[in-house]
Amino acid sequence: MVEKIINEIKVRFENDSSGHDWFHIERVWRMANFIQEKEGGDKEIVELAALLHDISDHKMNGGILNHGGTVATEILTKFNLSKDKILRIAEIIDQVSFKGANVSDKPTSLEAKIVQDADRLDAIGAIGIGRAFAYGGSKNRLMYDPAIPPTSHTSFEEYAKSKSHTINHFHEKLLLLKDRLHTETAKNIGKQRELFLKDFLEQFMNEWNFNNLEK
Ligand code: ADP
């Protein structure tokens, strides 16, 4: 079953250049499995929710919010899974995504926490930086504009609509993620990735402002 679902997902994500390619899904799936081995929870639910977590993201489906659970249910109904399991997986998918600095997004089950942690770890560190600029490029965004400060969004709609430069995304989302990880396993991995993000930002600003150059 997992193999069939992977094939179905691969086709849908093949041509994405916004940071939501199949390799993102694969990393989240592998990371979720890694965290589940250490933290426990239902392996099948973790694995399927991780594979399907971005199946209908609002940034790629024309702006429909919270639609992933419905699409995942359609796919999973084709397989021999209990209704209860499908419901639990769909619930995780609707809980996983980041919805803005001041919007609560608390996952309710251990499995949801694991999938959200795995997804968030892929948004920070070197790969997270690469994904942010790839996403910004795909939307014709500037890397940075010092005249436009970051915003602290208070609703998902407002966050989803925002069209800022990519450096703002670090302040509006990426730097907030470390403190929103749930499992100890993910927190340990997140610490190092967050340091890397901060080093990157410092270096970026130094280069932008011609700091520390020999006269
Ligand atoms: P995820 O796949 O982790 O749920 P998202 O769907 O929010 O994350 O975004 C996919 C990738 O694109 C992530 O690496 C995220 O940081 C990046 N991204 C999302 N929104 C923006 C933005 N406004 N500017 C730059 N990068 C973004």
Ligand code: NI
């Ligand atoms: Ni994702």
